[in-house]
Amino acid sequence: MTHSHQAQQLIDAARNRTATTALTDKEPHLDIAVAYDIQAEVVQARIDSGHVIVGAKLGLTSVAKQKQMNVSEPLYGWLTSDMQIDTGAQLACDTFIQPRCEPEIAFLLGSDLHGSHISAAHVLAATQFVFAAVDVLDSRFAGYSFTLPDVAADNSSSAGFSLGGTAIDPESVDLRTLGCVFEKNGQLVATASGAAVLGHPAASVAWLVRKLASRGEGLKAGHIVLSGAMTEAVAVQPGDCITARFDQLGTVEISCV
Amino acid sequence: MMKLSSDQSAAMALALLNARASLIAIPPFTESDPELGVAEGYAIQQHLLALLLEQGETLAGYKLGLTSLPMQELLGVDQPDFGPIFSSTIYRDGATVSVSDFIAPRVEAEIAVVLKKDLTGPHCTPAQVYQATDGLLAAIEIVDSRITDWKIKIADTIADLASGGAIALSSTLIPVDACDPRLIGMVFTKNGEIIATGAGAAALGDPLAAVAWLANTLAPLGVTLRSGSVIMTGALHAMAPISPGDTFRAEFAHLGPITLRIAE
Numbered sequence: 001m002t003h004s005h006q007a008q009q010l011i012d013a014a015r016n017r018t019a020t021t022a023l024t025d026k027e028p029h030l031d032i033a034v035a036y037d038i039q040a041e042v043v044q045a046r047i048d049s050g051h052v053i054v055g056a057k058l059g060l061t062s063v064a065k066q067k068q069m070n071v072s073e074p075l076y077g078w079l080t081s082d083m084q085i086d087t088g089a090q091l092a093c094d095t096f097i098q099p100r101c102e103p104e105i106a107f108l109l110g111s112d113l114h115g116s117h118i119s120a121a122h123v124l125a126a127t128q129f130v131f132a133a134v135d136v137l138d139s140r141f142a143g144y145s146f147t148l149p150d151v152a153a154d155n156s157s158s159a160g161f162s163l164g165g166t167a168i169d170p171e172s173v174d175l176r177t178l179g180c181v182f183e184k185n186g187q188l189v190a191t192a193s194g195a196a197v198l199g200h201p202a203a204s205v206a207w208l209v210r211k212l213a214s215r216g217e218g219l220k221a222g223h224i225v226l227s228g229a230m231t232e233a234v235a236v237q238p239g240d241c242i243t244a245r246f247d248q249l250g251t252v253e254i255s256c257v
Numbered sequence: 258m259m260k261l262s263s264d265q266s267a268a269m270a271l272a273l274l275n276a277r278a279s280l281i282a283i284p285p286f287t288e289s290d291p292e293l294g295v296a297e298g299y300a301i302q303q304h305l306l307a308l309l310l311e312q313g314e315t316l317a318g319y320k321l322g323l324t325s326l327p328m329q330e331l332l333g334v335d336q337p338d339f340g341p342i343f344s345s346t347i348y349r350d351g352a353t354v355s356v357s358d359f360i361a362p363r364v365e366a367e368i369a370v371v372l373k374k375d376l377t378g379p380h381c382t383p384a385q386v387y388q389a390t391d392g393l394l395a396a397i398e399i400v401d402s403r404i405t406d407w408k409i410k411i412a413d414t415i416a417d418l419a420s421g422g423a424i425a426l427s428s429t430l431i432p433v434d435a436c437d438p439r440l441i442g443m444v445f446t447k448n449g450e451i452i453a454t455g456a457g458a459a460a461l462g463d464p465l466a467a468v469a470w471l472a473n474t475l476a477p478l479g480v481t482l483r484s485g486s487v488i489m490t491g492a493l494h495a496m497a498p499i500s501p502g503d504t505f506r507a508e509f510a511h512l513g514p515i516t517l518r519i520a521e
Contacts, residue, residue, distance in 0.1 A: 179442025179456030193442030
């Protein structure tokens with residue numbers, strides 16, 4: 001465990017709500033596989049504090065974002081119970097360092113999913129419900145300044161998430177063309193459809209399952225998966241109101257305090 | 258205060274008419290007269306519209322432009338613009354258009370509104386638009402600029418019929434009560450590759466509000482939006498370049514797909 005000090009750097013940053021410097025500043029050649037090992041330690045620290053894994057999230061699922069970061073695949077992180085902002089609850093900005101919000105489609109799995117053969121079809125078959133969701137990011141790196149291994153080690157900036165109040169059967173919606181309108185304080189930020197997420201949100205979840213299989217891991221029944229940002233993220237501060245409206249899935253509205 | 262005499266706007270309209278016929282772009286009017294603004298743009302557009310109607314074109318509806326905040330900021334305005342759509346420039350789903358019919362064509366996907374009742378401003382509300390709407394269509398617009406290299410300021414693009422080129426419409430009219438137009442999602446692909454996604458709210462927050470804006474803006478000109486008119490409510494994404502051989506497909510939730518092919 002030669003990288004424990006880097007995991008500790010990230011754990012401390014989150015606990016003290018103080019941003020730190022990119023790991024690659026000191027170790028420019030940090031390997032992505034090692035970065036995921038660091039992530040595992042960071043997540044284990046949350047579990048050791050009494051929280052449990054409730055699911056996973058994907059990042060860098062848009063081709064535009066991948067090009068911007070000069071990478072060709074998404075990344076993932078784990079969601080723990082302390083990150084849940086229950087439906088209708090407020091986002092307490094002072095529990096984060098530099099929170100940002102983005103709209104996503106969430107999957108609640110009805111059965112386990114693992115294996116290197118998993119496709120979007122398998123994901124849909126294993127999904128009990130889909131939900132409108134807002135992902136709350138909080139990079140532990142100052143100013144969101146990081147490279148791919150940094151953000152992978154930082155559990156893909158996972159910090160919080162909130163699901164909408166309507167559980168929808170995935171059979172009843174076309175997630176590819178499903179529209180999303182994202183607003184901050186009543187002002188339009190961006191619009192998108194589900195295809196913005198790796199062509200189809202279920203394909204994004206399938207990528208995650210295949211990626212996890214390469215590490216001998218998988219997803220479990222009851223896990224919530226945030227499939228990836230549909231639009232750019234917006235920074236939030238106390239007083240802000242974030243609204244993610246989805247066709248058929250309903251709306252997630254979060255007041256920031 | 259109008260900064261152009263009627264003769265001046267007529268001359269500019271004639272220059273645009275010639276550019277449309279020859280497919281040779283002209284320099285922006287605002288290059289020689291930077292003072293020209295929205296009012297002058299519409300004065301020129303009115304002259305050009307009259308000339309084209311005289312030549313036998315028929316008015317089928319209107320297109321809205323600059324319906325997104327980034328585009329308005331780019332052109333330094335706080336409102337959209339509009340231009341006429343002619344029957345001769347409406348294509349069907351699956352049609353092929355030729356780049357050689359345009360000067361500098363680009364493409365964008367939009368929601369089209371078809372009216373079943375007349376709409377008269379200046380106090381038209383989105384609720385009235387809802388009642389007057391026969392249905393929605395999936396649409397692709399070819400935009401084009403008769404101004405050299407798209408070097409447009411607001412007066413130039415308005416004079417140039419809001420940079421309209423041609424439109425393609427899907428064949429199945431979808432009732433407006435089947436969905437919330439703001440939330441209609443759209444995936445735009447070029448040769449099978451996703452180049453953009455969006456939703457109806459990208460057009461001025463609500464495609465029906467965009468139509469209300471148009472009715473209210475036409476009112477001072479004494480113009481009523483006629484039953485049967487097609488209104489292109491504005492792009493749901495940033496416009497994309499086109500090349501011969503390209504196939505563009507915009508797939509809308511609720512409205513279905515629309516395909517447009519591009520030839521030499």
